[in-house]
Amino acid sequence: MRHWFSDLTAFQRDPLAFLLERGNSATEPLVPMALGPAPMFLVTDPEIIKPLLKADEGEIDKGRLIHKLRSVVGVSSLTMSGDEYVRRREVLHKYMAKGSVERLTAPMSAEVRAVGARIAKNRSFSPHGALAPLALKMACIALFGRQVLSAADEQTIVAAVRLVEDDLADELFRVVPLMPWESYRRKKRREFARKAMSLVVRRVRDRAHDASVLRALESLGLSDEDLSNEILTMLLTGHHTTGSVAAWLVYHLSTEPGLADAVADEAASITDWSGEIPADRLKNAPISLALVREVLRLYPSAWWFSRETKRDIEFGGRKLRRGTSLIIAPWQLHRDPRHWDEPEKFRLDRSYGNRAYLPFGLGPRACVGMGLAMLELQLIALEFASAYSFGQVTPCPAPRPTPSVTLIPPDMQIEIRIREPARLHASVA
Structure with a gap:
């Protein structure tokens, strides 16, 4: 017999498996999930997602689950609505749109090369450990200017996120109150x-x-x-989301036969006489772009919203x-x-015009940092x-990611x- 908490144990045990089992077998656009007394549905029909995200805010809007993020980032563009x-958003979009950030291709590439040189000295590296701070630094270049964050600042942000993310992930879907002492801790x-x-x-200011x-x-x-909340939101999203995807990107460069060589040749084909990759030549790099899109399909950092x-x-179809x-x-x-051939496989021959592809959301509420x-x-x-070149990956194949925030x-x-x-420069343009 189903009750308010019928799905809670399965969801808490493995949220990713639960969503796949419930969503992939769905026969209706909204599937009920019994995770507590408040009604909750999983949206399984991509055709209704755009209308949902474009709905009048008086009918459908960000709600209590998103508002729980305010305990970390406060009231910011991530957690607010309305005028x-x-x-x-108009201001943020101006600085993060593709046309705006492409002018910073050279300094961003320089940061990538600097990080690569450091990790290559050790002969092996942790992809998430190395690339999350890199993503943070690249975002800061685009948003605030070069040399705004020190190495100590980067470490502080990374450590602070690790300190609170599991707690916050637990509380997002928690229906049973914490014991007072655990709540206090x-x-x-x-x-x-937050102070750190x-x-x-x-x-940064x-x-x-x-x-x-x-x-x-x-x-x-x-x-x-308000300014501090917006900066904090940009720092956290710039570091954790892109950094996580970047880790999987390098993993697939390391494990897919011939892929790193193909991307290396592509890089050489668009590199100019000075050794830089001009922004206007990125459109001539379809392999690396397909790699990015496929990794975003397999490992969307925003795994739910x-x-x-x-x-x-x-x-x-429901009241x-x-x-x-x-x-x-x-x-x-x-x-x-139902929307992808061999959905669990990494493939570069896919089309991403699919309505079921939304690593950055959709419509007027799509992630403002998508271009960046x-x-x-x-x-x-x-x-x-x-x-x-990349050698052995340990463990391989890698386990599934951990669903936190x-x-x-x-x-x-x-x-x-x-x-x-x-x-290195097999076909420099």
């Missing part, structure tokens, strides 16, 4: 992490360039707290009462055999493949060595 969200951890991150935010997104946000008349009904409505959560799970949609993330990932693929790659070690000179 103020639109106002801030978590509160203290969060306060400590606030010190980094303060230094002091060092940001005059033409940075920070100065544009200041022109909106935001309070000091949600909306909540603000009044009683009819949607997806939904106020306060109903609608869960959209790219992890499930990207691995549904795509550029970062393609540059990492091209620069790493052109300079290095984002998808966290497993601990891995990848052997790395400098690529043979004969392959």
Whole structure:
């Protein structure tokens, strides 16, 4: 007999497997999930996702699950809605759109090469450990200017995220209250992490360039707290989401036969006389772009997001009462055999015009950092493949990621060595 908590044990045991089992066998667009007293549905029909995300905010909007993130990032563009969200989003989009960030291809590539040189000295590296700070630094170049974060600042952000992410992931779907002592311990951890991150935010504000997104946000008349929340949101999303995907990108460069050589040749074909990859030549690099898109399909860092009904409505063939959560799970949609051939396999011959492909969301609420993330990932693929060869990966095959607030790659070690000179500039343009 089903009750409010019928699915809770299975979900807590393995959320990723639960979503695949429930979503891939769905026969209706909205599948009920019994995870507590509040009604919740998994959205399994990609045809209704765009209308859902474009719905009037008086009917469907960000709700309690997204608002729980405020305990870390406060009230920011990630967790707010309405006219103020639109106002801030317009500024953020101006600095993170593809056309805006491509002018920074050279300094971003330089950071990739610097990180590659450091990790190559050790003969092996942890892809997530090395590439999450790199993604953070590349995002800072685009948003605030070069040399804004020190190595200590990067380590502080990474350590602070690790301190609170598992607690927050647990609380997002928790229906049974924590014991008072555990609640107190978590509160203290969060306060400590928030204070540590606030010190980094303060230094970013002091060092940001005059033409940075920070100065544009200041022109909106935001309070000091609002500005700090926006900076913190950009730092955390810039580090954790792109960094996690980058780890899987290098994993597949290391494990797919011939892929690293093909991307190295592609990098050589678009590199100019000075050794740089001009932004306008990235469109002539289809292999690296397909690699990025396929890794985003298999490992979307935002493995789920949600909306909540603000009044009683009819949607997806159901009558939904106020306060109903609608869960959209790219992890499930990207691995549904009804929408993809061999969904569990890594393949570069796919088309990504599929409505079930949404690693950055969809419509007016799509991730504002999409252009920046795509550029970062393609540059990492091209620069790493052109300079290095990869050896043994441990463990291989890698286990599935851990579903926290984002998808966290497993601990891995990848052997790395400098690529043979004969392959470095095989066909320099």
